[in-house]
Amino acid sequence: MLDEDGPIKRFGFAYGTLGEHAESGEERFAVEWNQAEDAVWYDILAFSRPHKALAKLGYPLSRVLQKRFAEDSKAAMLKAANRM
Secondary structure (H helix, E strand, O other): OEEEOOOEEEEEEEEEOOOOOOEEEEEEEEEEEEOOOOEEEEEEEEEEEEOOHHHHHOHHHHHHHHHHHHHHHHHHHHHHHHOO
16 A cells, blocks of 8 residues: 655555465555646556466467557546546
8 A cells, every 4th residue: 555645745556466376466546636737647556477377378468459549548537527
């Protein structure tokens, strides 16, 4: 859990895969608010590598799906922010 107060407020969370997961990796989601500039940033950081044989075969597809998720997540955040 990320929850920092100061001139730039940050809130977010991260999680990682378990040992038996098909891929090994982590993802972090964070929102930052620079109060002085009244600017907001949404950040996703993800990394992974195949852990199981089937995941190794499907790795190119997995990368495409991860990139699509990031773009969809960004679009959802923009849509939610524009409703405010």
